[in-house]
Amino acid sequence: xxxxxxxxxxxxxxxxxxxxxxxxxxxxxxxxxxxxxxxxxxxxxxxxxxxxxxxxxxxxxxxxxxxxxxxxxxxxxxxxxxxxxxxxxxxxxxxxxxxxxxxxxxxxxxxxxxxxxxxxxxxxxxxxxxxxxxxxxxxxxxxxxxxxxxxxxxxxxxxxxxxxxxxxxxxxxxxxxxxxxxxxxxxxxxxxxxxxxxxxxxxxxxxxxxxxxxxxxxxxxxxxxxxxxxxxxxxxxxxxxxxxxxxxxxxxxxxxxxxx
Amino acid sequence: xxxxxxxxxxxxxxxxxxxxxxxxxxxxxxxxxxxxxxxxxxxxxxxxxxxxxxxxxxxxxxxxxxxxxxxxxxxxxxxxxxxxxxxxxxxxxxxxxxxxxxxxxxxxxxxxxxxxxxxxxxxxxxxxxxxxxxxxxxxxxxxxxxxxxxxxxxxxxxxxxxxxxxxxxxxxxxxxxxxxxxxxxxxxxxxxxxxxxxxxxxxxxxxxxxxxxxxxxxxxxxxxxxxxxxxxxxxxxxxxxxxxxxxxxxxxxxxxxxxxxxxxxxxxxxxxxxxxxxxxxxxxxxxxxxxxxxxxxxxxxxxxxxxxxxxxxxxxxxxxxxxxxxxxxxxxxxxxxxxxxxxxxxxxxxxxxxxxxxx
Numbered sequence: 001x002x003x004x005x006x007x008x009x010x011x012x013x014x015x016x017x018x019x020x021x022x023x024x025x026x027x028x029x030x031x032x033x034x035x036x037x038x039x040x041x042x043x044x045x046x047x048x049x050x051x052x053x054x055x056x057x058x059x060x061x062x063x064x065x066x067x068x069x070x071x072x073x074x075x076x077x078x079x080x081x082x083x084x085x086x087x088x089x090x091x092x093x094x095x096x097x098x099x100x101x102x103x104x105x106x107x108x109x110x111x112x113x114x115x116x117x118x119x120x121x122x123x124x125x126x127x128x129x130x131x132x133x134x135x136x137x138x139x140x141x142x143x144x145x146x147x148x149x150x151x152x153x154x155x156x157x158x159x160x161x162x163x164x165x166x167x168x169x170x171x172x173x174x175x176x177x178x179x180x181x182x183x184x185x186x187x188x189x190x191x192x193x194x195x196x197x198x199x200x201x202x203x204x205x206x207x208x209x210x211x212x213x214x215x216x217x218x219x220x221x222x223x224x225x226x227x228x229x230x231x232x233x234x235x236x237x238x239x240x241x242x243x244x245x246x247x248x249x250x251x252x253x254x255x256x257x258x259x260x
Numbered sequence: 261x262x263x264x265x266x267x268x269x270x271x272x273x274x275x276x277x278x279x280x281x282x283x284x285x286x287x288x289x290x291x292x293x294x295x296x297x298x299x300x301x302x303x304x305x306x307x308x309x310x311x312x313x314x315x316x317x318x319x320x321x322x323x324x325x326x327x328x329x330x331x332x333x334x335x336x337x338x339x340x341x342x343x344x345x346x347x348x349x350x351x352x353x354x355x356x357x358x359x360x361x362x363x364x365x366x367x368x369x370x371x372x373x374x375x376x377x378x379x380x381x382x383x384x385x386x387x388x389x390x391x392x393x394x395x396x397x398x399x400x401x402x403x404x405x406x407x408x409x410x411x412x413x414x415x416x417x418x419x420x421x422x423x424x425x426x427x428x429x430x431x432x433x434x435x436x437x438x439x440x441x442x443x444x445x446x447x448x449x450x451x452x453x454x455x456x457x458x459x460x461x462x463x464x465x466x467x468x469x470x471x472x473x474x475x476x477x478x479x480x481x482x483x484x485x486x487x488x489x490x491x492x493x494x495x496x497x498x499x500x501x502x503x504x505x506x507x508x509x510x511x512x513x514x515x516x517x518x519x520x521x522x523x524x525x526x527x528x529x530x531x532x533x534x535x536x537x538x539x540x541x542x543x544x545x546x547x548x549x550x551x552x553x554x555x556x557x558x559x560x561x562x563x564x565x566x567x568x569x570x571x572x573x574x575x576x577x578x579x580x581x582x583x584x585x586x587x588x589x590x591x592x593x594x595x596x597x598x599x600x601x602x603x604x605x606x607x608x609x610x611x612x613x614x615x616x617x618x619x
Binding site for chain 1: 365366367423496497498500501503504505506507508510511512513514515553557558559561
């Protein structure tokens with residue numbers, strides 16, 4: 001359950017998008033990946049759930065090189081919520097969740113009784129059991145995301161990879177989704193745009209800029225105003241939440257310099 | 261069963277679906293009955309009881325009465341191979357339609373979108389119009405059509421391939437573009453042909469016909485289609501994953517590029533064979549997969565159980581209509597598939613809340 005990225009570099013079409021990234025996540029931790037658009041967050045995550053192969057370096061889970069395993073074997077250890085919305089065929093919610101059992105199934109058989117029980121259990125855990133018979137395409141954004149989390153849970157992974165899981169969700173659903181994945185069990189690696197959400201829900205943060213890690217550590221140590229100014233081009237003002245006491249960041253834009 | 265959620269915009273009812281297994285049993289029974297009808301009905305009336313008796317006589321090696329020889333020959337040498345071939349072709353087109361729609365992740369795709377039918381037409385018309393491969397005799401059209409279909413698919417594959425593998429949109433665009441090229445070649449051959457009947461022959465071939473069915477062509481076509489169906493049945497779970505997107509497929513342990521290459525090869529072999537024995541029969545490969553999804557939902561295990569049976573059933577009846585309606589003249593199969601299929605399809609689509617592409 002320990003995830004280790006060992007000087008991972010990624011190349012696409014001859015361009016190096018990620019440079020020598022080292023990252024560690026201990027069992028059960030929620031690790032956030034933050035950085036501006038185009039900094040390589042999604043590319044790095046795609047290496048972890050094997051949609052891409054790193055040009056150099058290795059992605060290890062409990063010491064095993066994920067890219068040396070078969071695709072099925074890797075999918076039994078790592079589940080993912082990629083950032084894609086394919087909307088061509090109208091599967092039911094139950095069918096979408098059952099796809100998570102695919103790496104565990106053998107031979108010709110369809111999902112068995114055990115698979116159905118797991119799928120029902122996962123839908124209950126995400127509070128979506130009433131959606132089972134609905135068409136996936138007819139769901140709202142928040143419902144879809146919960147169903148996809150259920151699909152990832154029935155994969156019974158040791159690592160859950162999330163690419164912007166809160167995109168397009170209203171604030172209540174954002175908080176719900178992050179609370180859900182935190183109590184789900186597996187180690188979590190997630191890309192997040194909202195720095196306050198990242199600070200509030202992650203044990204560790206890694207900051208990516210132009211494909212390189214420029215800072216890492218507990219959120220309070222990483223999200224310093226000088227780093228945020230340098231990486232995101234914003235002036236951050238920390239304020240204490242009057243009720244919860246948590247530190248929140250307020251942002252305003254620093255005028256971009258010509259070379260930005 | 262399910263309760264409507266609170267809020268969350270428009271609430272659509274759960275999709276009405278028919279259990280796949282009983283439906284498949286029903287379709288299989290209807291198909292068997294239709295095969296017998298296909299033998300009984302035709303220009304020379306044979307009748308159901310007599311058709312059954314003659315079929316049984318052939319199967320058990322029983323004796324025939326003196327006057328039955330002609331009818332026996334019609335049943336066993338002409339109508340049965342033709343009807344069986346119709347079922348095989350219908351099943352093959354429906355199954356490859358499902359495969360191609362998942363392969364290019366596009367509900368508007370059919371087996372011919374990858375250039376296979378227009379490629380086959382070049383080969384078939386080279387024989388029909390220019391007399392190519394005359395040394396192959398009666399096999400010339402089939403062999404030439406199969407060869408040029410495969411050649412067309414190889415060209416599409418090579419032109420569509422990139423360093424990242426086969427991408428759906430590229431495949432569709434390349435297939436469509438090259439199809440225009442192949443069609444132009446066919447048109448050129450028709451234009452240059454010396455015989456006045458050339459255009460009609462070419463047209464007949466393009467619209468499909470099962471008139472050439474013999475026991476020589478049925479076993480090869482049946483074996484290829486069955487092998488294709490077996491492969492697709494094994495790949496059903498992976499097709500579900502692929503339909504959700506490449507990234508999702510990868511995260512579920514399915515290599516999308518490898519699956520797409522496999523699907524491409526299987527589709528090429530099955531459609532190439534089917535087109536070689538029956539011409540380019542349209543509509544079945546596009547619409548039957550959708551009809552199957554309307555009935556049993558999008559899950560490929562169920563769609564691949566129902567679609568081939570429905571395709572076989574449809575084409576058996578299309579063939580019966582095409583050779584009895586204006587008997588002894590024959591209508592092109594493609595015309596009948598459209599006339600029978602389009603109203604059925606529109607009716608089904610409007611009656612059931614079928615949605616693709618989100619609405």
